[in-house]
Structures are given as C-alpha cells and as structure tokens.
Amino acid sequence: MFRQLIGVLAQVEGDVGTIGKGLVYGLGAIGPGIGIGFLVGKAVEAMARQPEAAGMVRTTMFLGIAFVEALALFGFVLSFII
Amino acid sequence: MGALVGLLSFTKPPEGFEAPGTEIFETHCVIGSGDYCVNRASLLMILASVIVVALFLIAFRRPKLVPTGIQNAMESVVEFVRNGIALEVMGHDGLPWVPFLTTMFMFIFVNNIFEILPLIHFPTTSRMAIPPVLALLAYFLFIGAGIKAQGFRFFKESLFPPGVPTALYVLVTPIEFVSTFLVRPVTLTVRLLANMVAGHLILTIFFLGSAYLALQPATIPFAIPAFLLGVFLMTFEILVSVLQAYIFTILTAVYVGLAIHPEH
Numbered sequence: 001m002f003r004q005l006i007g008v009l010a011q012v013e014g015d016v017g018t019i020g021k022g023l024v025y026g027l028g029a030i031g032p033g034i035g036i037g038f039l040v041g042k043a044v045e046a047m048a049r050q051p052e053a054a055g056m057v058r059t060t061m062f063l064g065i066a067f068v069e070a071l072a073l074f075g076f077v078l079s080f081i082i
Numbered sequence: 083m084g085a086l087v088g089l090l091s092f093t094k095p096p097e098g099f100e101a102p103g104t105e106i107f108e109t110h111c112v113i114g115s116g117d118y119c120v121n122r123a124s125l126l127m128i129l130a131s132v133i134v135v136a137l138f139l140i141a142f143r144r145p146k147l148v149p150t151g152i153q154n155a156m157e158s159v160v161e162f163v164r165n166g167i168a169l170e171v172m173g174h175d176g177l178p179w180v181p182f183l184t185t186m187f188m189f190i191f192v193n194n195i196f197e198i199l200p201l202i203h204f205p206t207t208s209r210m211a212i213p214p215v216l217a218l219l220a221y222f223l224f225i226g227a228g229i230k231a232q233g234f235r236f237f238k239e240s241l242f243p244p245g246v247p248t249a250l251y252v253l254v255t256p257i258e259f260v261s262t263f264l265v266r267p268v269t270l271t272v273r274l275l276a277n278m279v280a281g282h283l284i285l286t287i288f289f290l291g292s293a294y295l296a297l298q299p300a301t302i303p304f305a306i307p308a309f310l311l312g313v314f315l316m317t318f319e320i321l322v323s324v325l326q327a328y329i330f331t332i333l334t335a336v337y338v339g340l341a342i343h344p345e346h
Contacts, residue, residue, distance in 0.1 A: 059332065062329060
C-alpha cells in the first residue's frame with residue numbers, strides 16, 4: 001500500500017515537496033488535536049461538576065492548551081523550513 | 083489508485099494563480115537602506131507602542147470615580163489582568179507584577195490586532211523581531227525574580243527538585259534544565275510567531291483566492307463562499323489575537339510565579 005502510494009506520488013506532476021509540507025503539518029497536528037480534545041472535554045466535565053471552581057479550571061485549561069498547541073505549531077513552522 | 087491520481091491533480095493550483103508564500107512577510111526599507119533600516123514593520127511597532135501609551139494616558143490621566151468611555155474599557159483590561167492572571171496564577175505576591183503584565187498584554191494585543199485593522203493588515207508579531215525579545219524579557223525576568231526571591235537556591239531547587247530519589251537526578255536534572263532554561267523562551271516565541279504567521283497567511287490566501295476566482299464568471303459561485311469564509315476567519319483571528327496575548331502573559335506569570343514560590 002505504502003509502495004503504491006509512493007508510486008502514485010511519483011506520477012503527480014508539479015511540486016511534490018508541497019505535498020510533503022502538507023504531510024508534515026497534517027501528521028504533526030494529529031497528536032495535539034487529540035490532546036486538545038481530551039483536555040477541553042475533561043475541563044468542561046470538571047466545570048460542570050464543580051461550577052464554583054470554573055475560573056481555576058479555565059486558567060489551567062488555557063495553560064494546558066498552550067503547551068499542547070506548541071507541538072502543532074512546531075510542525076507548522078517545520079513545514080516552512082523543509 | 084486512478085482516482086487518487088485524479089484527486090491529487092486537483093492539488094495543483096489553477097493556471098495564473100500564484101499562492102502567496104512567506105514572501106508576504108518581507109517589507110521594504112522606508113528610512114535608510116541596507117540590513118539595518120526602518121521598514122514598515124518597524125514603523126508599525128513604534129505605532130503600537132504609541133497606541134498603548136496613548137490609550138493608558140487618555141484613560142487614566144484624569145481618572146473619574148465613575149468611569150466612562152475609554153477609562154471603562156481600560157479598567158476592565160487592568161481588572162482582567164489583575165484578577166484573571168496575576169491573582170489567579172501567582173496569588174497575592176503577583177500584585178506588584180500587574181503593571182508589567184498589563185503593559186505586556188496590551189502591547190502584544192495591539193501588535194496582533196494589526197492583522198485585521200483596515201489599512202494596516204500586518205501583524206508585527208508575525209516577524210521574528212518582537213516575539214523573541216518579549217520571550218527573552220520574560221526569561222530574564224523569571225530568572226531574576228527567582229534569584230531575588232530565593233537567591234542561589236533558585237537554581238538548586240529548579241535543577242534538583244526536592245523529594246526525588248537521589249539516583250533519579252541523573253534523569254531529572256537534564257530534563258529540568260532543558261525544559262526550564264532552554265525550551266521555555268523557544269516555545270513562547272514560536273507559539274506567538276507561528277499563530278500570527280498562520281493567521282496572516284490564511285487570510286491572504288482566502289482573500290487573494292476569492293478575488294482570483296471572482297475574475298471568471300464560471301468560478302464566481304466558488305468565490306462567494308471563499309470570501310464569506312475569509313470574513314469568518316477574520317473574526318476568528320480577533321479571538322486568536324486576544325488568546326495569544328492572554329497566553330503569553332499568563333505563561334510569563336506562571337514562570338515568574340514558579341520562580342518566586344519555591345516548591346517546598
């Protein structure tokens with residue numbers, strides 16, 4: 001399957017490097033996407049269980065998002081560098 | 083597989099349309115020439131500082147007991163930074179840091195919001211000039227605050243966290259060193275820079291693309307949704323501008339807070 005895909009990519013005219021850049025960002029976004037999904041879901045759960053702690057949970061959630069999101073952004077920057 | 087080839091042929095841009103790349107972030111010299119000159123981005127940075135100073139001066143030069151207009155808006159900003167960032171993250175020790183954090187927040191926010199302001203349309207934080215300086219400022223500030231609060235113990239506590247079995251320091255100390263003293267300024271920089279680069283690129287691509295599609299009568303049905311999605315992305319970029327300013331400020335507060343509160 002993978003070899004076939006390589007064969008198909010070899011037939012594509014134009015800049016194949018563009019597809020590689022797209023793959024770098026696309027693959028790099030999978031993990032952080034799942035991570036942010038879990039993170040916000042759990043944060044909403046916590047806020048629903050304990051609405052009085054919502055402020056603290058929200059701050060921590062944004063912090064967590066910032067750390068996870070950095071990974072996706074590294075992929076984005078890398079797609080320009082390669 | 084034939085279908086895949088057909089699908090991939092769509093990835094080629096149509097004839098005559100040049101998708102914008104990173105060259106849209108290059109600006110020309112306005113004053114002077116060579117490598118060290120004042121270009122449009124530098125002028126915008128100066129404008130951003132002037133706007134921030136002017137906003138605070140106008141709002142708080144003659145403060146009224148019952149705030150109106152701009153004083154109201156700026157007081158809500160200060161209150162947001164005080165309650166939402168300083169008190170939330172650093173506790174009561176964070177109150178002396180509120181002026182610095184507010185200035186930082188407003189400066190990043192104004193530089194970000196340039197992305198969607200008419201006639202400017204260029205986020206100055208998308209060039210590798212402002213984010214590293216701000217990140218290094220935060221870096222030296224949290225190291226300085228740690229030294230001031232704990233003395234040399236700051237380095238000992240952050241490199242050799244207490245409560246870890248002695249043998250594990252072989253593993254813990256390099257990780258702590260990299261994550262505290264090397265990765266922090268890099269991630270602060272890249273997070274802000276990449277967000278603004280991505281936003282500016284995607285807005286440019288959407289508006290250039292919809293303008294290109296609108297040239298031919300046959301492709302006008304595609305131009306309209308592309309333009310509408312571009313307008314929607316513009317509102318999304320307002321959210322991103324606020325959020326990135328908030329995240330940069332809150333991370334600075336977290337780093338300083340960790341430095342002045344030793345982990346027992």
